[in-house]
Amino acid sequence: MSTPPEATAKPLHKNEVLKAESNYLRGHILQDLSDPSTGTISEDSAQLTKFHGVYPQDDRDLRNQRRKEGKEKAYIFMARVRVPGGVCTPKQWLTLDALADSHANGTLKITNRQAFQFHGILKGNLRPAIREVNRVLMDTLAACGDVVRNVMCNPNPHLSSLHAETLEIARAVGRHLSPHTRAYHELWVEDRLVGGGDPEEDAEPIYGKTYLPRKFKIGFAIPPSNDIDVFANDLGFIAVADDKGRLAGFTITVGGGMGMSHNQVETYPRLAEVLGFCRPEQVVEVAEKIVTVQRDFGDRTDRKHARFKYTVADRGLVWIRNEVERRLGWELGTPRRFEFTDTGDRYGWTEGPDGSAHFTLFIENGRVKGDVKTALREIASVHTGDFRLTPNQHLMIASISPENRPRIEGLLRKHGLDTANRATGLRLNSMACVALPTCGLALAESERYLPELVTQLDEAVESAGLRDDAIVIRMTGCPNGCGRPFLAEIGFVGRSPGKYNMYLGAAFNGSRMNTLYKASLATAEIIPLTQGLLKRYAAERLDGERFGDFSIRVGLVKPTGTAADFHSGPAGASDS
Secondary structure (H helix, E strand, C coil): CCCCHHHHHHCHHHHHHHHHHHCCCCCHHHHHHCCCCCCCHHHHHHHHHHHCEEEEEEEEHHHHHHHHCCCCCCCCEEEEECCCCHHHHHHHHHHHHHHHHHHHCCCEEECCCCCCCEEEEEEEEHHHHHHHHHCCCCCCCCCCCCCCCCEEECCCCCCCCHHHHHHHHHHHHHHHCCCCHHHHHHCCCCCCCCCCCCHHHHCCCCCCCCCCCCCCCCEEEEEEEECCCHHCCEEEEEECCCCCCCEEEEEEEECCCCCCCCCCCCCCECEEEEEEECCCHHHHHHHHHHHHHHHHHHHCCCCCCCCCHHHHHCCCHHHHHHHHHHCCCCCCCCCCCCCCCCCCCCEEEEEEECEEEEEEECCCCEEECCCHHHHHHHHHHHHHCCEECCCCCEEEEECCCCCHHHHHHHHHHHHCCCCCCCCCCCCCEEEEECCCCCCCCCCCCCCCCHHHHHHHHHHHHHCCCCCCCCCCCEEECCCCCCCHHHHEEEEEEECCEEEHHHHHHHHCCEEEECCEEEEEHHHHHHHHHHHHHHHHHHHHHCCCCCHHHHHHHHHCCCCEEEEEEHHCCCCCCCCC
């Protein structure tokens, strides 16, 4: 693989040296897992375990108390389970449900990248938990780290006949771009820990010894739904049908990403741009070549400038396309038209073309716990279809047979889950990252605060006649963008304990980012301010006008970069 000359001008980031010397992601993980003197692992091992889907954390609620008592932090681990395309079996669900109780904190977290997360795992429980995950043909490999992450795909088969074929292509991309190292199997799956490594078996034909400069996210969207927020991905594939409704191929997007750092203007969220078009049989090759461009030209000196979005921004779309086509040995096609209408989920019952049915269940912020967890355990015990994790952290009980539907309906009714109509449109379109107390990057609350905030806003929503209006509201505890807050019509980004930046004006269909409206708002200020905005929207909006569009029209914020021209003009965007 080549190294661009400019990459040698500055010293490599220490993580690059760590990866190169890690013996294909082994490092000292073996020794650290076996060390009984502490509940955590070393900083170097913490960087490497990310590639294995594992993050060391601590319960931040207990830090002060533990410090006063002279004890080490209350160390715990988060493990993320890959679910390519978001589809899992009832047996897999039941296994994860049981592991949450026996080895974690009793809850399952559905992420907005269609994965599962366990929180609160003690170090001694890590290997048994991950081994059990693998026993049901799932894994945590590459769920984190400087690699291609869990590949997303629209999970809603009722929306399009293109779903099944697109899902299989998404899974093929995920398989092809998974790391090859045997370190994962040695450390987590085999009956005994080993510390070896065979250079031939471990060889990484795509990644090499240093993998990618940073994480790389891929998603497959099926219009008219943009539930995966395709423009937030490093690489996106937008399904295009031919005139007979068959899958013709994919319009390709590159260079999206949500993360930034406060007060550092050189970091920023960015929408992806349209690159070209490819046929279904070309997708895996195209994905590989685009990933290798980032492998070879991404910034390995500054991790805040290492995402693919900066490579695209710095070099330009023309250069990216030329380099991709050089590696392919053939030219990409002209982008095809597409049209997105929304980014949300369709709750309740929908009918499948084959006589099956699907039920999408609202799960606030993706946290499966309590009565909902019990209900889903009972449903999984009798369900003969599958479960589909949505990119909005909710759950579809999918492919329910006509014979089994009355039984599923009865269980949903028994547990009071048979309707989503009790919630306002604001709540149904809300999303939060985990944040405190487990995420070490969190500056403020998110998952624990957003439901409370929405409850306080619901009175204004009801009184303004907006109960059933879908308004996208998202919150994150820091600016890394895990909850995609910069694509929310109302976005809150944690700045410090109890303070948030407020953003307005994103497009309802995910084609335009929002803009900073107010900085460092205290929680006491957020409620009256947002209530006033909602009431004004109800009184002054145009017929059919979305909240984000309203925010721009009345001058609350100015519009930022948009992807709207990608689908409203001629077939595709030009390279200029």
